[in-house]
Structure formats: structure tokens, C-alpha cells
Amino acid sequence: MATVKDFRVKEKPTWCPGCGDFAVLSALQKACANNGLEPENVALITGIGCSGKLVQHFGSYGFHTLHGRSLPSAQGVKLGNQDLTVIAAGGDGDGYGIGMGHLIHSIRRNIDLTYIVMDNHIYGLTTGQMSPTSKKGFKTKTSPQGSTEEPVRAVETAIANGISYVAQAFSGDVKHMTKIFQDAITHKGFALVNTFSPCVTFNKVNTYEWFKDNLINLDEEESYDPTDREKALHIMHEKAGMVYGTIYKNPRPVFNEEMLGASDIAAAKLDLNIPLAEKRELLATFR
Amino acid sequence: MTRELTWKVGGAQGEGIDSTGEIFAMTLNRRGHYIFAYRHFMSLIKGGHTNFKVRVASDKVGYHGDGLDVLIAFDQKTIDYNWHELNENAVLIYDSSRIKSPSIPEDKPGVSLCPVPVTDMAKEVGSAIMKNMVACGVSAAVVGLKPDIFDTLIQDRFGKKGEKIVESNKSAIKAGYDYAMKQFGVLKSVPEATLEKDGGGHVFLSGNEAISMGALFAGCRFLAAYPITPATEILYWALAHWPKYGGKIVQAEDEIAACIMAIGANYAGTRAMTSTSGPGLSLMQEAIGLAGISETPLVIVDVMRGGPGTGLPTKTEQSDLNELMYGSHGEIPRIVLTPSTVEECFDFTIQAFNLAEKYQCPVIVASDLFLGMSKQSLSVDDIDLEHIEIDRGNILTDEQLAALEERAYQRYKITESGISPRTIPGQKNGMFTALSNEHSEGSPVEIEDPETRKRMMDKRMKKLKDFDFGERAYEYDGPEETDITLAGFGSTVSQMKEAQAILEREGLKVGRLTVKVVKPFPDEAVKRVLQGAGHIVVVENNATGQFADLLKQRVGFHDKISNCLKYDGDPFTVKEILDHCEQFKGVTV
Numbered sequence: 001m002a003t004v005k006d007f008r009v010k011e012k013p014t015w016c017p018g019c020g021d022f023a024v025l026s027a028l029q030k031a032c033a034n035n036g037l038e039p040e041n042v043a044l045i046t047g048i049g050c051s052g053k054l055v056q057h058f059g060s061y062g063f064h065t066l067h068g069r070s071l072p073s074a075q076g077v078k079l080g081n082q083d084l085t086v087i088a089a090g091g092d093g094d095g096y097g098i099g100m101g102h103l104i105h106s107i108r109r110n111i112d113l114t115y116i117v118m119d120n121h122i123y124g125l126t127t128g129q130m131s132p133t134s135k136k137g138f139k140t141k142t143s144p145q146g147s148t149e150e151p152v153r154a155v156e157t158a159i160a161n162g163i164s165y166v167a168q169a170f171s172g173d174v175k176h177m178t179k180i181f182q183d184a185i186t187h188k189g190f191a192l193v194n195t196f197s198p199c200v201t202f203n204k205v206n207t208y209e210w211f212k213d214n215l216i217n218l219d220e221e222e223s224y225d226p227t228d229r230e231k232a233l234h235i236m237h238e239k240a241g242m243v244y245g246t247i248y249k250n251p252r253p254v255f256n257e258e259m260l261g262a263s264d265i266a267a268a269k270l271d272l273n274i275p276l277a278e279k280r281e282l283l284a285t286f287r
Numbered sequence: 288m289t290r291e292l293t294w295k296v297g298g299a300q301g302e303g304i305d306s307t308g309e310i311f312a313m314t315l316n317r318r319g320h321y322i323f324a325y326r327h328f329m330s331l332i333k334g335g336h337t338n339f340k341v342r343v344a345s346d347k348v349g350y351h352g353d354g355l356d357v358l359i360a361f362d363q364k365t366i367d368y369n370w371h372e373l374n375e376n377a378v379l380i381y382d383s384s385r386i387k388s389p390s391i392p393e394d395k396p397g398v399s400l401c402p403v404p405v406t407d408m409a410k411e412v413g414s415a416i417m418k419n420m421v422a423c424g425v426s427a428a429v430v431g432l433k434p435d436i437f438d439t440l441i442q443d444r445f446g447k448k449g450e451k452i453v454e455s456n457k458s459a460i461k462a463g464y465d466y467a468m469k470q471f472g473v474l475k476s477v478p479e480a481t482l483e484k485d486g487g488g489h490v491f492l493s494g495n496e497a498i499s500m501g502a503l504f505a506g507c508r509f510l511a512a513y514p515i516t517p518a519t520e521i522l523y524w525a526l527a528h529w530p531k532y533g534g535k536i537v538q539a540e541d542e543i544a545a546c547i548m549a550i551g552a553n554y555a556g557t558r559a560m561t562s563t564s565g566p567g568l569s570l571m572q573e574a575i576g577l578a579g580i581s582e583t584p585l586v587i588v589d590v591m592r593g594g595p596g597t598g599l600p601t602k603t604e605q606s607d608l609n610e611l612m613y614g615s616h617g618e619i620p621r622i623v624l625t626p627s628t629v630e631e632c633f634d635f636t637i638q639a640f641n642l643a644e645k646y647q648c649p650v651i652v653a654s655d656l657f658l659g660m661s662k663q664s665l666s667v668d669d670i671d672l673e674h675i676e677i678d679r680g681n682i683l684t685d686e687q688l689a690a691l692e693e694r695a696y697q698r699y700k701i702t703e704s705g706i707s708p709r710t711i712p713g714q715k716n717g718m719f720t721a722l723s724n725e726h727s728e729g730s731p732v733e734i735e736d737p738e739t740r741k742r743m744m745d746k747r748m749k750k751l752k753d754f755d756f757g758e759r760a761y762e763y764d765g766p767e768e769t770d771i772t773l774a775g776f777g778s779t780v781s782q783m784k785e786a787q788a789i790l791e792r793e794g795l796k797v798g799r800l801t802v803k804v805v806k807p808f809p810d811e812a813v814k815r816v817l818q819g820a821g822h823i824v825v826v827e828n829n830a831t832g833q834f835a836d837l838l839k840q841r842v843g844f845h846d847k848i849s850n851c852l853k854y855d856g857d858p859f860t861v862k863e864i865l866d867h868c869e870q871f872k873g874v875t876v
Contacts, residue, residue: 009731011730011731011732014732038715039718040712040713040714040715040716040717040718041712041713043555043712045551048723048724053732053733055720055731056720056722056731056732056733057731057732059718060718061712061713061718061719061720062718062719062720062721062731063551063554063581063720063721063722064720064721064722064723064724064733065547065550065577065581065723066547066573066574066577066723069543069544069547069573069574069577071544072511072539072543072544072545072547072548072551073547073548073550073551073554074551075537075548075551076509076511076547076548076549076550076551076552076553076554076555076559077551077552077554077555077712078551078555079509079535079537079548079551079552079555079557080509080551080552080553080554080555080556080557080559081555081556081557081711081712081713083713084555084712084713101540101541101544102540102544104540105539105540105544109537259535259536259537260526260530260535260536261508261529261530261533261534261535261536262535263533265533266557267508267509267533267534267535267552267555267557268555268556268557268711268713269556270508270532270533272506272508272558272677273506273677274503274504274532276672276673279504279672279675280667280672282500282503282528283490283500283667283670283672284490284667286490286491286492286496287316287317287488287489287490287491
């Protein structure tokens with residue numbers, strides 16, 4: 001059975017010392033090993049930015065794609081080979097900016113995969129511009145007078161659109177994050193894990209300390225029922241999104257099993273040859 | 288010479304014009320005639336003007352013809368818009384229930400005017416929607432066919448709805464037939480039908496349908512697409528026939544997602560494609576770059592339409608050529624195939640999948656609305672089902688991977704051919720990270736050092752150095768030395784053929800060149816063919832002469848090339864090509 005070591009590569013990450021993404025990498029490696037996955041059966045698909053580099057340090061099959069495009073790519077991978085465990089990852093700029101449309105449609109479709117968004121409220125790799133999750137009033141190179149836009153409420157949007165599983169995790173709590181990733185990967189359907197992963201270089205406001213002071217761990221609240229949609233929306237609103245843990249679970253039929261052409265054999269493993277007689281029959285339909 | 292009859296029905300969009308045309312065309316196709324059917328339609332649901340033209344011929348034809356023998360007009364607009372196309376002794380049948388006093392130009396006194404109260408007759412047998420059947424009955428009478436020729440098709444189409452519906456449709460046909468026989472008699476004749484040896488008539492299909500069927504037979508099991516005219520039929524046929532073979536079809540949220548999904552599925556080891564038209568292709572450009580640098584196989588079908596912007600969504604054009612050749616950021620290896628016939632749409636799509644996996648790069652199959660949406664009769668033998676080969680290219684086997692040292696596999700290994708052996712996720716000891724960033728041979732991380740960058744660029748660019756599409760690359764018909772050589776790509780081939788035949792009958796030495804792969808361009812072959820050409824008339828459906836420019840760039844002959852352009856949304860007529868050639872008659876280069 002594979003261990004954490006099998007999900008590691010020798011190349012060292014180029015993230016800034018202290019970057020929250022180190023915790024995401026380590027938690028994901030542990031989660032995959034804990035879930036008993038074999039590296040060759042995992043495909044990690046990322047967008048770009050610091051978050052996108054996750055795939056470069058993860059020992060499985062991987063695809064480092066384009067800005068905002070991890071989700072369509074990951075869905076194609078899953079539909080191409082449903083036997084793979086498919087994980088998509090990206091950042092808040094990547095996933096909630098250019099990739100926001102794909103997120104909504106991934107939720108609608110509910111293809112069985114896990115989507116990790118490393119949310120640091122800023123564009124890091126392009127050296128510090130406001131992102132879709134930057135708080136109103138947040139000053140950056142492109143919002144010198146403070147952002148005048150409301151932040152994207154991705155988790156609430158996901159719940160409103162009927163997402164199958166949504167959770168939040170925090171790079172300051174790797175143990176909890178590992179558990180959430182394990183859950184999300186095990187969950188059958190589209191699972192979004194919005195992960196607060198601080199940028200220590202460009203975001204001096206939303207720091208580890210700031211998250212620690214403000215975040216509430218929902219998994220520790222005994223009365224919280226993650227299957228209650230109204231409550232999930234209510235708590236996100238009430239706490240201004242500053243919660244982590246499992247927020248909402250909504251088991252739904254998955255697209256890859258319901259779609260036209262769904263089969264027990266993965267598309268990548270099908271016999272592609274069609275008998276000549278059947279080809280002739282198909283051609284004859286044009287008469 | 289091809290004996291033929293041309294027939295057209297026209298009216299407002301939404302009043303059954305297409306079904307009238309289809310029933311007439313399909314019925315004659317089943318009898319063993321050769322048919323070419325062209326739909327002229329507008330980007331709206333109801334109203335406007337639409338028409339459906341059918342050319343019935345004694346030999347295979349790939350064009351609906353310049354003139355018109357029989358026109359059925361459901362409204363005055365149809366007369367106004369199509370009068371110019373009528374031959375001198377044509378027949379105009381018009382719905383006298385709706386056009387009480389038609390306005391008829393006086394310039395063609397030989398045209399027979401045949402008023403038929405089509406709508407009233409349809410109402411009498413049941414409902415006004417049956418007027419298409421009345422029109423079919425009238426048509427049969429006028430061209431000398433029996434009304435029962437439609438029976439089997441009506442049974443196939445309406446049998447499920449019950450015997451009553453079948454019977455009322457037959458009555459409508461009979462009513463139209465009897466009326467026309469009594470009032471006008473036989474005015475035109477159709478060429479002889481040649482029933483095929485298996486008795487089933489010809490197959491009757493469009494370029495789009497041929498592409499969708501070709502993809503299925505090529506082993507494609509994933510299609511992600513966004514609905515767009517004129518490419519949507521590819522999606523429809525796939526939905527109807529692929530799922531039985533495990534084929535998965537996704538209506539993506541946009542073309543960006545569609546193309547990236549196809550890349551993802553290809554990466555996962557499934558033959559996958561996307562289909563679109565111009566504006567969708569523009570959205571896919573970033574994905575084409577991704578496929579190029581990550582060396583992921585990808586098949587894209589572009590069925591061109593009038594541009595730019597949303598342009599002429601329901602009209603034909605060949606104006607995406609530059610985008611197909613050069614689109615996307617950076618520099619990548621790519622293959623662009625330009626089938627010119629329905630048979631080639633089928634064959635080239637199959638080739639596209641083999642080439643995409645062989646060279647691990649994007650392969651674009653480009654047709655256009657005229658080729659994609661027009662249906663034509665083919666002999667069943669024209670579609671070669673027996674020699675379809677599925678070649679998955681260089682994919683390492685599990686045994687080969689097991690023999691490698693642990694984690695020694697290098698996805699982007701530099702090889703003599705520039706093509707690196709591939710692995711498929713799920714294969715043990717074959718793990719790799721596909722990268723959109725520049726990268727080295729085997730490391731999962733991006734690189735920026737100049738030396739590696741150059742080595743990887745050279746590796747990718749080397750892949751297609753020896754690319755050779757063989758006999759499929761071009762078609763040349765004509766002598767070595769010509770007075771005029773017609774040259775083009777894609778769907779213009781049939782009109783060029785007909786123009787060539789007419790010019791040859793006038794005593795000219797005429798050549799015809801159709802290029803079928805524009806990237807990598809078959810430089811040597813084209814140069815050889817054009818060496819002895821007199822005037823080179825480049826025929827293409829765009830305003831700037833993109834293909835002529837490509838010819839000049841690849842093979843020269845600037846002084847001999849002239850542009851024969853059309854960009855009003857309609858396919859070329861033979862006459863337009865002949866008119867352009869007029870200036871070169873007797874003029875030596």
C-alpha cells in the first residue's frame with residue numbers, strides 16, 4: 001500500500017518560506033495515503049499561479065493547465081477515465097476569477113471529483129493585486145484606494161447552486177485539513193474545499209494570526225448539521241464566511257454515472273473497434 | 288455530361304420548407320438518383336426567407352447547381368429572391384391560396400406559371416401543415432413521377448404516429464398530384480435513376496454527419512461541444528449513435544470548457560474531440576496552445592461560417608484559414624486538414640485521430656457550412672468502412688514501464704523524431720506531470736533556463752518535419768502545362784470541377800488543384816503542380832484571399848496568381864468562376 005512518501009517528489013517547492021500552500025501539499029499527500037490510494041490512480045489537475053504549482057510537487061499523474069481551467073480539464077479526465085481519483089486545485093484568482101463560470105457548471109454537473117481552492121485573498125505570483133475574494137477596502141497595487149468591490153462568496157454560491165459537498169479548511173490546521181481532504185475525496189460527487197492558505201509575502205492583513213483569531217471550527221460545534229441547507233447558508237452569512245470544517249453535504253446522483261453513454265468500463269479502457277457489420281448498419285441509416 | 292433537374296422550395300422559416308425539401312430529396316435518393324441538397328436559411332426561428340434546393344442528377348454531384356428548373360413558392364418573397372436563378376424554361380409553382388396576384392418579372396417569358404391552392408388543399412385533407420405533402424405531390428406530377436414514390440418514406444417518418452397520420456399524408460400527396468396532372472401535366476423530367484446493386488439506393492449524408500460517424504469509427508469516445516451553427520449536427524449525430532459504444536457527450540458551458548475537457552479526456556487516454564465554428568474556435572485558441580506545449584493529442588473540428596464576430600451565422604465562408612494556421616499564442620506544432628468532400632470529411636476525421644496521437648499535437652479538421660450542412664448522395668462504396676485503422680501512436684505498455692527503473696520515465700524525453708513515448712494515467716511507473724509551462728524532459732517542475740527552453744522548442748518543432756499526408760494532401764487534375772489553373776481548398780472543389788469541364792470544352796488547357804492539408808503545407812507537390820500553370824485563379828470564400836496569400840508564401844508564383852473571391856455568404860456558382868476566368872482567355876502569362 002502506498003505511503004505518504006509515495007506521493008512525494010524530489011523537487012523542492014519554490015513557494016515563499018511560510019506559504020500556506022506547503023500545508024495544502026502536505027495535507028493532500030497524507031489524505032491520499034490515508035485513503036489508501038495508489039499514486040498512479042490519482043490525477044491532480046491544477047490551474048496556474050502559486051496554487052497551480054501544487055501539481056509539480058505531488059507524486060501522482062498530474063496536469064498543470066491554464067489560468068482558471070483546472071475544472072474543465074479535470075472533468076474531461078474523469079469522464080475519460082472514471083477509475084481515476086481526480087483532484088483539481090487552484091487559487092482564488094484562478095478559480096473564482098477567470099474560472100468562476102466553470103465552477104458553477106461543475107456544481108450543476110456534479111462529476112465525481114474534488115476541487116481544492118487555495119484562497120489567500122490576493123494574487124501572489126503576479127506580485128500582489130486584489131483578487132475576487134479580497135475584502136472590500138483591501139489595498140493592493142491594483143486597488144490603491146482599497147477595493148471597492150464586494151468579495152466573491154464562493155461557498156454560498158456553491159450551496160445556492162446545489163453543490164454536493166462543500167467544506168473550508170485552513171493551512172494553520174494541517175491535521176484538520178487532512179481530514180477534510182480525506183472526506184472530500186471519499187465523497188461521491190463534486191466536492192469543493194475552499195482552503196484559507198495565507199500569502200505571507202503580499203497579504204499582510206489576512207495572515208495566519210488573523211485567520212486564527214477569526215475562524216470558527218464548525219466540526220467542533222455539535223449542534224451544527226451540515227445537511228441543512230438553510231443553516232449552512234445562514235452560518236456563512238452570519239459569520240461572514242469565517243468558518244472552517246464541513247459546511248454542507250448534499251448527496252446527489254453523479255453526472256458520470258447518469259450521463260448518456262455512461263458505462264461500467266472507463267472510456268479509456270473500452271474496445272474501440274466496432275464490428276464491420278455494425279458500421280454498415282450505421283451507414284445504412286443515412287438512406 | 289450529367290443529366291439533371293434542379294428543384295427548389297421556398298417560404299418563410301418555420302413553415303415546413305426543410306421537411307418538404309428533405310422528403311423530396313430523400314425519396315429520390317432512395318430511388319437511386321444522385322442528389323445534392325442545399326439549405327439556405329436565416330438566423331431566426333420563424334419568418335424571413337428560407338429555401339431548400341435539390342439537384343437531381345445522373346452522376347454524383349457536389350454542388351446544387353447554378354440554375355433552377357422547378358421553383359415552389361409558398362410566398363411572394365420566394366419569387367422575388369429566387370427568380371434570378373430560374374432557367375429560361377423553368378416551372379414556377381406558387382401557392383395560389385396565399386399569393387392571390389403574384390408579382391412576376393417579365394424578363395423570362397418561357398417560365399411556366401403554375402398556380403396551385405396548396406394551403407387550401409392541405410386544409411381540406413386535414414391541416415395546413417400538410418402543405419409540404421401537397422407540394423411533394425405537385426412536384427411528382429410536374430417532373431413525371433408517380434405519387435406512390437413517397438410511400439415508404441412516409442411510412443418510416445410517420446408510422447409511429449399511427450396509420451391515420453400516414454394516410455392523411457398520402458392523401459395530401461395524392462391531392463397535389465391529381466391537381467397538377469389535371470392542370471399542367473408533366474413539364475420536366477428527372478434523369479434516370481440507377482438503383483444500386485443492393486437495392487437500397489444511395490446513402491444521403493452531410494459533411495457534418497460524415498465527421499461525426501468518422502469520429503465514432505475512429506474510436507473517439509468523448510465529445511465536448513457548445514451548440515453553434517453550422518457545427519451542431521455533429522453533436523446531434525453523436526448523441527444519437529455514440530452512447531451505444533460508450534461514447535460520452537457533454538454540452539459544455541462554453542467553447543473554452545469544451546476544448547479543455549477534450550484535452551483532459553485525451554490526457555486520460557480516451558480519444559476525444561470538440562466541434563465548433565469560427566467564434567467558438569477563437570475561444571479555443573488558448574487551449575490549442577495548451578495542447579501544443581503539453582503535447583496532448585487533440586482533435587478540433589471547425590465548420591466555418593461567415594465572420595467576423597457573429598457575422599453570418601447561417602451562411603458559408605472560408606475565412607478562418609489564417610486563424611486555423613496561426614491562431615493561439617506562442618508557437619506550436621499543429622496539423623490542419625481541409626477535407627473537400629463528404630467522403631473526405633469521414634476519412635480525414637479518422638486520420639485526424641491517428642495523427643493527433645501519433646504526433647501528440649492538435650489536429651484541426653476544417654470544413655464549412657456548405658460542405659458541413661449540405662446533404663448529398665454517395666454510393667455506399669464511397670465511404671470506406673473496411674480499411675479503418677486505429678493507430679494509438681507511441682504509448683508505452685505496462686510491461687515496458689515495469690522494465691524501467693522506478694520513476695525513471697520521462698514524459699518529454701528528447702528523441703530523434705521529437706515524439707516522446709506517452710503513458711496513460713493509471714499505468715504503474717508511468718507517472719508524469721503534463722505542463723503548460725515550459726519544462727524539461729522528465730522533471731515535473733517548470734523551467735526557464737534558455738538552454739532547456741531551446742531544446743524543448745526544437746523537440747516540438749521537429750515533430751512534423753517529416754509529416755507527409757501522402758496522396759491525401761492535394762488533388763490535381765489537368766495537364767502539366769495549362770492556360771488556366773483553378774486552385775482552392777475545401778468545399779469549392781465541385782464548382783471548380785464543373786467550371787474546369789466547361790472551360791475545357793471551350794478548348795482551353797485547364798488544371799484544377801485542391802489542397803487538402805494546409806499545415807504542414809505540401810510545398811513541393813504544390814510547387815510542382817503549379818510550375819506549368821498559366822494563370823492561377825485562386826477560388827476561395829473570403830474577402831482577403833487568405834489561401835492565395837498562403838500559396839504565395841509557400842510556393843511563390845505571385846505574378847500568375849489572381850483572386851477569385853466570394854464573401855456574400857453563398858457558395859460559389861460555376862458562372863462566377865467562369866466570369867472571373869474570362870479575362871485570361873487568350874492572354875498568355
